[in-house]
Amino acid sequence: MKRKWILFSTMMISMAFLSGCWSKKELSELALISAVGIDRDEDGNYMKAIQIINPGNVSSGLQGGGGGQAPGVTVITAEGKSIVDVHINASAEISRQLYHPHANLIVIGEDLAREQPLNTLLDSFDRNAEFRNTAQLVIAKKSPAADLIKVLSPVEKLPSEKIYKTLDVTEKMRGENITVSLQDFIKTSASPGIEPVLSSFTLEGDVKEGKKQENIQQSQPETIVKADGLAIFKEDKLVDFYSGNMARGVVWILDRVKQTDVLLDWKKNKDAITYSVIRQSTSVSADTSKDLPEITVNVKAEGMIRETEAPVKLDDPNVIHELEKTAEKEIKEQLERTVKQTQNKKTDIFGFGQTVYRKDADKWKKLRNNWNDDYFPNLKVKVNVDAFIRRTGLRTAPNLSEIKEKYE
Amino acid sequence: MEKARISAFQLFILIVLFELGSAMIVPLAIEAKQGAWLAILIGAAGGCGIFLIYYALFRYYPDESPVHFVRHIIGSVPGKIVAFLYILYFLYLSARVVRDFGEMLITIAYVETPLFVLNLLMVLLAVYTIRKGIEVLARTGELLFIVLAFLFLSAFLLIAAGGTLDYGNLKPVMGEGLAPIVKTAFTQTIYFPFGEIFAFMMIMPYVTDPKKVKRTGLLAITASGFVLASIMAANTGVLGVELVNRSLFPLLATIQSIELADFLERLDVYFMLAAIIGGFVKITLFLYVSVAAAADLFKVKKPSQLAYPLGVVVLLLSIMIAGSLPEHIQEGIKLVPLYLHLPFQVILPALVLLVAFVRHKGRGKEGEAK
Amino acid sequence: MQENKNISFGHNEFNIQGKVKGAMASFFKRRKKSIQISKNEEPGSGQEKKKEETGPMQAGKSEESSAGKSGEASQKQPDALYTSLAANLDKIKRKTGNSPDVVIRPIKVGGAQAELETAVVYVKGLVDDQSIHDFLIESLMNNAELQKELSPEKAMKTIKDDVVAIGGIKSVKKWDDLFADLMSGNALILIDGSEEALMASTQGGQRRSVQEPTTNVAIRGSKESFTESLETNQAMVRRIINNPDLWVESMNLGKMTKTSVSIMYINGIAKKEIVDEVRTRLKQIDIDSILESGYIEQLIEDQTMTTFPTVYHTERPDAVAGNLLEGRVAVFVNGTPFVLLAPAVFIQFFQSVEDYYARFDISTAIRFLRVLIFFISLVGPAVYIAATTFHQEMIPTALAIIVAAQRESSPFPAFVEAIIMEVTFEILREAGLRLPKAIGATVSIVGGLVVGQAAVQAGIVSPAMLIVVAITAIASFATPSYAIAISARLIRFLFMVSAAMFGFYGLILALIMLIVHLCSLRSFGIPYMSPLAPVIPSELGDTIVRKPLWAFGKRPQLIAAENRTREGKNQKPKPPESRGMKHYTRKEEKDET
Amino acid sequence: MKVIGISFVLLLALMGVAAALDFFGGSPDLNASIRNIFNPFLVMETIEMVIFIFIVLCVFIPPVRQFFQKRNKSKQ
Incomplete structure (x- = not known):
C-alpha cells in the first residue's frame, strides 16, 4: 500500500516538474496560417507569401470586434533557399509562432511550376507532420502566387476560403476544375502511369487595388480571383493550361x-x-x-x-x-x-x-x-x-x- | 505465478489487442505492395501454425509456466538459461514497442517533447497496471476492446462514406506474382505481429478452461489477421501503395484524409486513441510476461516488486535501442526478425517441443509397461 | 500479485459460482485473525464490556462503589440489578446524570396494607406519550388485580401478563440491557424487591413523516422515500415485497451510540456468501458512533483508495426492493433515510428505478445519455485544454478561428482559465447547496449569470471556456447518482492537469489509468465493472442498454444465488389476433412457440 | 536488493543485445555501437535530467527501506 503511494507520488512529482511543458502552445500565441503562396525570384530563391488569419477581424459578434473594419487576413512575405528556410525567415516578421495545420490552400506560381518539379518542392509539406495533407493545391495562372493570396475577397472573409470554396463549387457546377489536395497530388505523381493535373486560378484586375480593404467595400470589386481551368503537368512540371471544354474533358475522363x-x-x-x-x-x-x-x-x-x-x-x-x-x-x-x-x-x-x-x-x-x-x-x-x-x-x-x- | 484466472474470452480479447498493438499503425507488409493485405493473411495463417507449436507445449504442462516446464524438459541448467534468454527477449520487445510509440507521438504531435518523458508516462502506466495483476489487465482489455471496436467501425464507415476510398489502388494484387507476397509474409508478418503471440505462453496457464485455449488462440489470430488486413487494404485504398510505402504511419494519413460534412475532419485523435490503446496493451503484456517470468526464474516472492525496476529497465532500453528512428525501424524490419524472432519464436520452441515429445512418448511407454 | 485477487469471472456459470466461493474463502482467510477476535468477544462480555464499564464512567466510580456498599450485600454479578428500588433508581439517576428528560414516575400498587413501591422510568421524547399514559401508567394505577396484596414476584407476573396493554414486554436483569432499552425509547417498570425489571416497548415520539424523495427523484414510480426511522423503513420495503423470505437481521453498532443497524435480504435469492460477508464486515466495526449510513459505507467497502462508491445508497423503497430482488443485501441504519445496498457495480450508478418503469427503448436511450453525460463531466474541460493548447490542428478551422478570437483577449493560459472557472463553479455550487433554498437561488443567479457574464464582458474569461464549464457543470448535475457525480467532479481536475501537461496523450493515458483502476475495484468480491468487464453476455441487456422487461430471464449470476429465475418464459405480450394480415400474424406466432 | 540485482543484470544483458544488433546492423565496430547506445542520453534538458535521476533513484527506495526496516528489527 505504501509503495503504491510512493509510485503515485513519484508520478505526481515528476508531472509537476513537467508543467513547464514541452510542445505546449496557447492558441493566442499562434499565427494561424490560412494559405501559402510560393514563387521563385530571379536569383532562384523561394519567395513565400503567408496569409495569416486575424481571428478578431474574422469572427464577428465579439464585443468590440466585428469584421469589416480591418481585413481578416494579413499577408507576410519572405525569401529563402529552401521552403523551411523561408518559413523560418518569415517568423522574423510576425510576433507569433507560425502555425500551419489550418492552412487549407497552397498556391504555386506559374513560373515556379514550369521550372521545378513540384514533387521536390512539396517534400517539406509532405514530410512535416504540421502540414495537413488535405490542403488544396492550385496554380496561379499568369501571375505570381503571392498576388493571388493578397487579394481580399468579397463575401468570404478569408481569401483562402474564397479560393477553396470556389474550387469546390465550380467543380460541382461546372466540371472544369477539380479539387486536388496535397496528398492527391503526391499520390498521383508517385503512381505509375498517371500524371497530375491541378486547378488554376487567375487574377482579374490590379493587385494593388485588390490588397486594399476598399476592394471589398464596393459592390463590384475591382480585383477578383477566379477559377480558370486546369494546369497540366508532365513529370511534375507544368506544361500547359486547359480551359473550357478541354478542361472539362479531362475532368470527365x-x-x-x-x-x-x-x-x-x-x-x-x-x-x-x-x-x-x-x-x-x-x-x-x-x-x-x-x-x-x-x-x-x-x-x-x-x-x-x-x-x-x-x-x-x-x-x-x-x-x-x-x-x-x-x-x-x-x-x-x-x-x-x-x-x-x-x-x-x-x-x-x-x-x-x-x-x-x-x-x-x-x-x-x-x-x-x-x-x-x-x-x-x-x-x-x-x-x-x-x-x-x-x-x-x-x-x-x-x-x-x-x-x-x-x-x- | 500469480493466483489468477482469466476466461477464454478475455484471452481472445487480449490476443487481438496485442496483435493489433503496434502492427496497425505501421505500414505492415508493404513490401508486398498491393498484396500487403494478402501477405498479412498468409502471415496470420503462419501465425496459427506457430501458435500450434506453443499450444502443443502447453498441452503437456497446462498448469505450469514455461519457465518451469522448460526445466522439466531440457534439464535444470539449460532450462534456466533458456528462460533467461526469453526474459531478455520479452524485455527487448517491450522496449521496442515503447520506442515505437514514443517515436510516433514525437513525430505526429509532440515534436519538442523529449522521447524519454513520453516513454516514461507509458511505462509508468504499464507498471501501474501490472501491479494490479493479469486479471485487471484482462478486464481493462475488455473495456478497451469496446472502445477500439467502436473506433474501427466508425473509422471504416467514415472512410467508406467520405469517398476517399479508391478500390483501384488495390490493383493489381499480384503485380509481380505471388512470390513477393509470400516472401514478405514469411520474412516479416509471420513474426511481427503474429509470432509475438509467444508471450501468451506465460498467460495461457491462467485460463479457466484449458480446452478452449486452442480454439480461442486460433480464432484470435485469424480475427486480428483480418482486421490488420482490412486496415492495410483501407490504407492502400485511400493513399495508394506509393504513399503508404513512404509513410511511417499510414493509418494516420488515412484518418487525416477523412473529410465529411465539413465537420468530421481532423480526426487525428481517433488515431491517437487507437494507437495508444493498442500500444498500452502490448507494452503492458510484454512487461507483465517478463516480470512474471523473471519472478519465477529468480524466485522473487512478490512479482509486483519487480514491476517498477523492470519498467525502468525497459524505459532505459527503449532510449538506448537505437540512435535514430530509421535505425530503429531498419533493425526492426531487417535484423530483429532474423536474429531474434526466428530463433525465439520458431526454432527454440520447436526444439523444446521435439524433446518434450520424445520424452513423453518414452514415459508413456513406461506407463504402459507398468 | 495481490493475494485477494485469486478469482476471475468467465461466462461459465458453474465456474463463477465456484469462483465466488473461492473469493469468499480467501477473503475469510485474510480476515481470519480479526474474526477470531470478534468471536471471542461475542458471547461473554469480556474485555470489551469491562472497558466500557470503566471507560466512560470512571468519574462516578467512587460513588458507585459506595452505593454498592450501602445497597444489597448480595452482589452475585456486577452487572445485575439491585433488589432495592431505591438503589436502582439511584443508579439510574447517577448514570444518566440526573437528566431531566429521564422521567421517573413512582407508582404505588398493591393493597392498602402491603404497599409495593414501583416506578415507571422512560425518556421523554423517545417514547410515545399516549401509550405510556393510556396503557402503562393508567393501567398500573387502576388495575383491580394490582390492588390486592402481592409479593414483588407475583406483581411482576401480573403486570407482565394482565396489566400492560402494550405489544412488546420483556424482563431485563442486567444494567447494560436496561440502559440500552431505556435509551432506545422503551419504558421501564421497576418493582421494589425484584431483581428484574420490565421493559415495555413504547417507542415513539416525534418523527418526520414519510415524504417524497429529495435525491433520487423519479417522475414515475412510488413517491415514498425512507425516513429516519429504521422500523418505518423496513416496513416500507416489506410492504412492497410481501414474502416471508424477506429476512432481516439486526444489530447495534457503535459503542456510544448503539445505533440499530439491520441487514435485509431475500433468503434464497441473496447469495449466502455475500450475506455472510456483509454480516462479518458489519460485526467487525468497532467505532464509538454510527451517525449515518455513510459511516458504515466507509467501514465496509472493499477499497478505500478510490473516489468511486463501491456501495450503493438510495432513499427509495422501490429501489431497495428491486435490488433485493436481484440478490443484493440492504443495510438499514437508524437515523438516516439512506439505505445501503451491496454489492454495487459501476453501471448501477447510471441506472434509476424509472428505467424499469418506462419502456425499454426510452430507458435505453436515456441510459446512453447518462453515460455520455458522465463522460462529458469527466473530460469536458480537459478536452478543451488539450485541444486549445496542444492540438489546435484538430479543431475545425472555422471553430479554431472563433476560439482563437476569443482567446485573444484572455489574460490567462487556457489551463489556468479552466481551473479558475471550474473552481469558481465548485464554489458556487457549494454555496448554493448549503444555503437556505431562497438564498440559494439568488446565489446561483448572481454567481452564474452575473459573474459569468461580467467575466466574459471584461475579457477575463473566454466565452468558449464558459460554455465548456457550464456544460460540464450541467452534465455533472444530470448524473443520476450523486455519489458517482461527485467522484467525477474530483477526477475531472486530474484529467485537466494531465491534459494541460501532455495534451491528448496525457488525457488518453489518464483515461486508461482510470479504466485500469475501475477494473481493479471490487465490491464485496464482485468485480466493479461487471457485467461489462468481465463480460457476461447474458447480462449486458441491463447495463447501458435495457432490454425489454419481457426478456429479463435471469437474475445477475454474480450476485444472485440458486433461485435465479426472474420470470417465466414467453413473457412477450401477445395481443389477440387483429383484423387483417392474418397470415402474417399466424406465422409470427408459430415462430415464437 | 535481489530485485535490484536482477534488474541490473537484465539491463546489462539487454544493452549487450542492443549493441550486438547494432553491430550486426552495420555499425563499423563494437566500440561505435556501444557509444551508439549511450548517445541519446547526451542531449538532455535539466528538467529531463532531474526526472531521469529521480525515476532511477525510485528503484532503490523500496529495497533501501526494507534494509533499514530489517536492521531496526534485528536491533530490537
Whole structure:
C-alpha cells in the first residue's frame, strides 16, 4: 500500500516538474496560417507569401470586434533557399509562432511550376507532420502566387476560403476544375502511369487595388480571383493550361464530373439546347491483348434539358431520343478532342497507363519506361457515350415553339 | 505465478489487442505492395501454425509456466538459461514497442517533447497496471476492446462514406506474382505481429478452461489477421501503395484524409486513441510476461516488486535501442526478425517441443509397461 | 500479485459460482485473525464490556462503589440489578446524570396494607406519550388485580401478563440491557424487591413523516422515500415485497451510540456468501458512533483508495426492493433515510428505478445519455485544454478561428482559465447547496449569470471556456447518482492537469489509468465493472442498454444465488389476433412457440 | 536488493543485445555501437535530467527501506 503511494507520488512529482511543458502552445500565441503562396525570384530563391488569419477581424459578434473594419487576413512575405528556410525567415516578421495545420490552400506560381518539379518542392509539406495533407493545391495562372493570396475577397472573409470554396463549387457546377489536395497530388505523381493535373486560378484586375480593404467595400470589386481551368503537368512540371471544354474533358475522363452543362446543336441552331448532366459515371478500361493497349472510355450520363433556344417538341419521346443521340455525339467529340490534344502533349493525365498497370502488370513493365513519350501518344482511344435525358423541367414544349406556330 | 484466472474470452480479447498493438499503425507488409493485405493473411495463417507449436507445449504442462516446464524438459541448467534468454527477449520487445510509440507521438504531435518523458508516462502506466495483476489487465482489455471496436467501425464507415476510398489502388494484387507476397509474409508478418503471440505462453496457464485455449488462440489470430488486413487494404485504398510505402504511419494519413460534412475532419485523435490503446496493451503484456517470468526464474516472492525496476529497465532500453528512428525501424524490419524472432519464436520452441515429445512418448511407454 | 485477487469471472456459470466461493474463502482467510477476535468477544462480555464499564464512567466510580456498599450485600454479578428500588433508581439517576428528560414516575400498587413501591422510568421524547399514559401508567394505577396484596414476584407476573396493554414486554436483569432499552425509547417498570425489571416497548415520539424523495427523484414510480426511522423503513420495503423470505437481521453498532443497524435480504435469492460477508464486515466495526449510513459505507467497502462508491445508497423503497430482488443485501441504519445496498457495480450508478418503469427503448436511450453525460463531466474541460493548447490542428478551422478570437483577449493560459472557472463553479455550487433554498437561488443567479457574464464582458474569461464549464457543470448535475457525480467532479481536475501537461496523450493515458483502476475495484468480491468487464453476455441487456422487461430471464449470476429465475418464459405480450394480415400474424406466432 | 540485482543484470544483458544488433546492423565496430547506445542520453534538458535521476533513484527506495526496516528489527 505504501509503495503504491510512493509510485503515485513519484508520478505526481515528476508531472509537476513537467508543467513547464514541452510542445505546449496557447492558441493566442499562434499565427494561424490560412494559405501559402510560393514563387521563385530571379536569383532562384523561394519567395513565400503567408496569409495569416486575424481571428478578431474574422469572427464577428465579439464585443468590440466585428469584421469589416480591418481585413481578416494579413499577408507576410519572405525569401529563402529552401521552403523551411523561408518559413523560418518569415517568423522574423510576425510576433507569433507560425502555425500551419489550418492552412487549407497552397498556391504555386506559374513560373515556379514550369521550372521545378513540384514533387521536390512539396517534400517539406509532405514530410512535416504540421502540414495537413488535405490542403488544396492550385496554380496561379499568369501571375505570381503571392498576388493571388493578397487579394481580399468579397463575401468570404478569408481569401483562402474564397479560393477553396470556389474550387469546390465550380467543380460541382461546372466540371472544369477539380479539387486536388496535397496528398492527391503526391499520390498521383508517385503512381505509375498517371500524371497530375491541378486547378488554376487567375487574377482579374490590379493587385494593388485588390490588397486594399476598399476592394471589398464596393459592390463590384475591382480585383477578383477566379477559377480558370486546369494546369497540366508532365513529370511534375507544368506544361500547359486547359480551359473550357478541354478542361472539362479531362475532368470527365477522370470521372470527377458531378454536374455540367453540354450545349447541343439542334437543326442548324448552334448551341441551342442546354443539356444538364446531373449524374454521370465514367470508366476507363484497357485491352491489353495487343502490343499497344487499346483504351476504351465509357461514359454514362444522365440529365435533363434546362434550356431551349430552338423550338423542340420535348413531349415527344422520339425527339428526346434524338436529343440523347446528339448529346452522345457532342460529348464523344469533346472527349476525343481532349484526348487527341493531350496525346500531342505527351503526358498521360488520364491515367491510361495506370489502367493498363492495374489490368496487366506484366505488360505495364514492358511499357512503363517510355510510356509518356512513345506509347501514350499513339494509343488508340475509343470513347463510348451513353447519354440519357430523364426529364425536361417544369414545362414540355418551349414557349418558342408556340411563338413560331403563332406566326407561321 | 500469480493466483489468477482469466476466461477464454478475455484471452481472445487480449490476443487481438496485442496483435493489433503496434502492427496497425505501421505500414505492415508493404513490401508486398498491393498484396500487403494478402501477405498479412498468409502471415496470420503462419501465425496459427506457430501458435500450434506453443499450444502443443502447453498441452503437456497446462498448469505450469514455461519457465518451469522448460526445466522439466531440457534439464535444470539449460532450462534456466533458456528462460533467461526469453526474459531478455520479452524485455527487448517491450522496449521496442515503447520506442515505437514514443517515436510516433514525437513525430505526429509532440515534436519538442523529449522521447524519454513520453516513454516514461507509458511505462509508468504499464507498471501501474501490472501491479494490479493479469486479471485487471484482462478486464481493462475488455473495456478497451469496446472502445477500439467502436473506433474501427466508425473509422471504416467514415472512410467508406467520405469517398476517399479508391478500390483501384488495390490493383493489381499480384503485380509481380505471388512470390513477393509470400516472401514478405514469411520474412516479416509471420513474426511481427503474429509470432509475438509467444508471450501468451506465460498467460495461457491462467485460463479457466484449458480446452478452449486452442480454439480461442486460433480464432484470435485469424480475427486480428483480418482486421490488420482490412486496415492495410483501407490504407492502400485511400493513399495508394506509393504513399503508404513512404509513410511511417499510414493509418494516420488515412484518418487525416477523412473529410465529411465539413465537420468530421481532423480526426487525428481517433488515431491517437487507437494507437495508444493498442500500444498500452502490448507494452503492458510484454512487461507483465517478463516480470512474471523473471519472478519465477529468480524466485522473487512478490512479482509486483519487480514491476517498477523492470519498467525502468525497459524505459532505459527503449532510449538506448537505437540512435535514430530509421535505425530503429531498419533493425526492426531487417535484423530483429532474423536474429531474434526466428530463433525465439520458431526454432527454440520447436526444439523444446521435439524433446518434450520424445520424452513423453518414452514415459508413456513406461506407463504402459507398468 | 495481490493475494485477494485469486478469482476471475468467465461466462461459465458453474465456474463463477465456484469462483465466488473461492473469493469468499480467501477473503475469510485474510480476515481470519480479526474474526477470531470478534468471536471471542461475542458471547461473554469480556474485555470489551469491562472497558466500557470503566471507560466512560470512571468519574462516578467512587460513588458507585459506595452505593454498592450501602445497597444489597448480595452482589452475585456486577452487572445485575439491585433488589432495592431505591438503589436502582439511584443508579439510574447517577448514570444518566440526573437528566431531566429521564422521567421517573413512582407508582404505588398493591393493597392498602402491603404497599409495593414501583416506578415507571422512560425518556421523554423517545417514547410515545399516549401509550405510556393510556396503557402503562393508567393501567398500573387502576388495575383491580394490582390492588390486592402481592409479593414483588407475583406483581411482576401480573403486570407482565394482565396489566400492560402494550405489544412488546420483556424482563431485563442486567444494567447494560436496561440502559440500552431505556435509551432506545422503551419504558421501564421497576418493582421494589425484584431483581428484574420490565421493559415495555413504547417507542415513539416525534418523527418526520414519510415524504417524497429529495435525491433520487423519479417522475414515475412510488413517491415514498425512507425516513429516519429504521422500523418505518423496513416496513416500507416489506410492504412492497410481501414474502416471508424477506429476512432481516439486526444489530447495534457503535459503542456510544448503539445505533440499530439491520441487514435485509431475500433468503434464497441473496447469495449466502455475500450475506455472510456483509454480516462479518458489519460485526467487525468497532467505532464509538454510527451517525449515518455513510459511516458504515466507509467501514465496509472493499477499497478505500478510490473516489468511486463501491456501495450503493438510495432513499427509495422501490429501489431497495428491486435490488433485493436481484440478490443484493440492504443495510438499514437508524437515523438516516439512506439505505445501503451491496454489492454495487459501476453501471448501477447510471441506472434509476424509472428505467424499469418506462419502456425499454426510452430507458435505453436515456441510459446512453447518462453515460455520455458522465463522460462529458469527466473530460469536458480537459478536452478543451488539450485541444486549445496542444492540438489546435484538430479543431475545425472555422471553430479554431472563433476560439482563437476569443482567446485573444484572455489574460490567462487556457489551463489556468479552466481551473479558475471550474473552481469558481465548485464554489458556487457549494454555496448554493448549503444555503437556505431562497438564498440559494439568488446565489446561483448572481454567481452564474452575473459573474459569468461580467467575466466574459471584461475579457477575463473566454466565452468558449464558459460554455465548456457550464456544460460540464450541467452534465455533472444530470448524473443520476450523486455519489458517482461527485467522484467525477474530483477526477475531472486530474484529467485537466494531465491534459494541460501532455495534451491528448496525457488525457488518453489518464483515461486508461482510470479504466485500469475501475477494473481493479471490487465490491464485496464482485468485480466493479461487471457485467461489462468481465463480460457476461447474458447480462449486458441491463447495463447501458435495457432490454425489454419481457426478456429479463435471469437474475445477475454474480450476485444472485440458486433461485435465479426472474420470470417465466414467453413473457412477450401477445395481443389477440387483429383484423387483417392474418397470415402474417399466424406465422409470427408459430415462430415464437 | 535481489530485485535490484536482477534488474541490473537484465539491463546489462539487454544493452549487450542492443549493441550486438547494432553491430550486426552495420555499425563499423563494437566500440561505435556501444557509444551508439549511450548517445541519446547526451542531449538532455535539466528538467529531463532531474526526472531521469529521480525515476532511477525510485528503484532503490523500496529495497533501501526494507534494509533499514530489517536492521531496526534485528536491533530490537
